[in-house]
Amino acid sequence: MIDYEKGDIVIIELKAGEIYDGILISKSAERISICSTVEYPSGKLFENICNFSIKEINTSRILSDKKDNGNNKVVNKINLNIQEYKHLTNLINSFKLIKQMDVRFYDAVQEIETAESIGIDAKGCQIGRFYKISYLIISVWNQVFVFDMVNLDQMAFNSGLQLIFENEFILKVCHNSQKLNDCLLHNYGVKMKNVFDVLLADFTLQERHKEKDPRHRSIEDLIIEYLNLPSCFVDKITDEEWTKRPLPITYQEMIATRCSFLLFLKNILQKKMNESLNKITDMFYCMATDTLNPTVEETILPKRLLQML
Template sequence: VNYILIDKFQEKFGSAIQNLSESSVISLELNGINISRFGKLCWLQVSTKETVYLFDILTLGYEAFDFGLRRILENEAILKVVHDCRFLSDCLYHQYKTSLANVFDTQIADVIVRKEEAGGKWPDKLRLLPECLSHHLGLPAAAFQKYSVSRQPLEQASATVWTMRPSHSALLHLAARHMPELLALRTVLLDKLMVPFTIHVGHSLDAYR
């Protein structure tokens, strides 16, 4: 996955903000230590269909939100695709005074789809992003093996690796790799969410024939 690293308030930052402001749908993810109101945000990843941006929040600081990120994340006209918005939203609101708006949560969408497929029974557990990518996009296990094996420890015992500067290119690739797939996952889930609606419309069409 090709990405653009942004760690200075120069031309790349302004260009990224402009491009994101003109997008109707973007994917969003945060990485750091214990992402929440109590943790430390190190990286903010945002992606359009064409470009993945990695914002180095540890370096840019709070001003990154003042200079454009907050405006994008709070914009009701821009749909943000995320997987599990709970702690992500908690972090943005309490640490950066940013109220995330217009969100499509792929984890919640997956739960609703599975409920419909199970005849109304709610699933007993939530799926992680790799599980959703495998189930709905048909990605082979090898496509996210590094995510499952390497990234989970990063988010737990070894999360401090996100604070290291300069960051290793492999870590940046890890941060960027699933951002475009998150957008594709939304499209597939939307189609599946529409199935019950489409069935009921079909019944209505047949009612008086």
Template sequence: MEQRFKEGERILIVLNTGENFEGDYVKGTDTRIEIDNFLHYESGNKFDTKWTFYKREICSVLRITGKKNDDTSNEKVATKTVNNNILIPRAEYERLLKMTDDYIVIKTDDKTYYDSIEKLSNFESLGVVASNCEKGRGGRIKMLVLSTWKQVFIFSFHNFRTKRFPVELADILQSHYIKKVVFNGGTLVDCLLHAYNIHMNNIYDIQISHLLLMKNSTGECREELPTIGDCLTEYFNFSSTFITAALEILKDTWEIVPVEIDKLKKISKVATYLILLKDHQMSLMMKDYDQAVEAYNNLFSKSTNYHSLEMASNQKCTKQIDDLIPCALLKPNSLKSVKYA
């Protein structure tokens, strides 16, 4: 263990119990690891002390990219199998953890509610999580969570003055211009339609996109449907239990008020990573297109000034340009070239 990490590196220790502890690496031996300034994910508690974990209780250890005092926050790791790193820059990883705790709770339709609606209405994409939808058409949503790329908004309907679904939130969900990012959104769509007569439009479902990427790479879908945690592990090498405890909160009835802070943190955590996953999947699906655009721009930037001006004035699709356009994009199974990772 002591040979894998350097002092000050930020690491994530996953225990056999499924608990996650993030901290600064201090030292280690073949039998134990010591960390400092650590965070316990499941409780959200932070400790400014040292703690020792023994090999017999550790399931896995992951490196969060970059040392504590190094300017490496924008580095990306090429592979997870060799370095066993979490595959997003450390600054972004820490921002998302902070975002989970900095949620805004709206308990009634007051000024905070209308200010939040105005902000949410100006985002291109919103993550959407709702409680009680697992009960089907008879369910009544008690908690609706909308997330942007930088903020989580939790709407608790327990004390709203109207018992009807808030019309302003319904407008956002029905908007054709705001993309609603969900995970396994079938029950949510069904509940909104039959319980509230709300038809949610412009939906991006991370689970369906995951299956699409998988099938176009391997030729088939795995038997077990993926969870949000599976996707975070698959794309970014997060701990397999990183979000397990948080997902369990979706089965809660949410009848007891005031809502416990632990529950709010968990449902906020589920919503926090939706936009991140959507953006990553879109980059995979747009891989051929992005490469074609980059190659086309390189035709100009790497040519002589005379040749660049000549291409700019020529409005014809030359063979040189034709060769840049991938055939895969023209076929029904256009994602064949995307390698699922």
């Protein structure tokens, strides 16, 4: 089993809830020392070497592109490569806040409507139709947009967002789309189409793998399960608190976190859901390519492959 090595990128989650990453300088039974340290979700960079006592650390994980080889397995490895992780953390810290109907709003709509998949998170609608959205967060692959719906309200949907939400060619990625759809339909007259719900995708995989007690898991659970990242990356702020104006700085730092993870989770879940189909596809074309003189009968999908679906 391969342990952490000097120069590895390490993600440290403290018992107090803070998260840091940095380049490993040293690791002992008493402490971990890292440099080029960044705190999340604030993105604050520390120039000096940071030392963390083992007693104050809840978990530590390694970010590595090393490949597991036979019996050599990388310890507690993040399920993202270095490039993906850096892209994710940049998304969290570089969101655009839109408070009024100006050129920034229309530029955002134009960028969102050209995306194939978008992540959607809404603050303030976790009990459905009984409250309106406070902040609507939409992520494309390289940017997160935060719409202040207290200021924009219905005008945001009338000016482009409704067409995006109802566009059947744009995939909307959510966690628990039921509450969001209820709020959108009854408060804004918007019916979201072409939805990939990571909650339902995970539940389907649990059922497929015959889990003893399949359950609806929170986005924090999914981040741990599929990305092996600390759940403290995402906010645990209540709907009522998101209505505050002006929004506290600490809340602003957390606002884009959930939405930033959605497209990453979708990619992993889609891949897992397609594993059996991909396996059958490989076997199907090998029936022809591995045969010297394939006949029509040999290239027809046999019942034994259909049973794997």
